[in-house]
Amino acid sequence: MRGKPEPASANVLSEHEIAELDRMSPQDQATLLLERSINHYRGANDQIAKRVAGWQGKVYIVNELGSLFSTALYSDDLRVRAAAI
DSSP states (O other): OOSSSOOOOBBOOOOOHHHTTTTHHHHHHHHHHHHHHHHHHHHHHHHHEEEEEEEETOOOHHHHHHHHHHHHHTSSOEEEEEEEE
């Protein structure tokens, strides 16, 4: 049990999650992907960029997404801030 900590799993958006996104509402897609972006999952920002045009007029910054939006805006990672906007 010595040495530096290792992550439990790789921070990569899985193929399963990407396939599941297609079955989710735009609100749920935005919520999941912004949460993954905040947690630095590879592929999350690409999926946001790919899907954002389809979200226009369908996504509202309320409830969980509102909290994630605030967190993302104050992230020290500018890519996360950009993903939120």
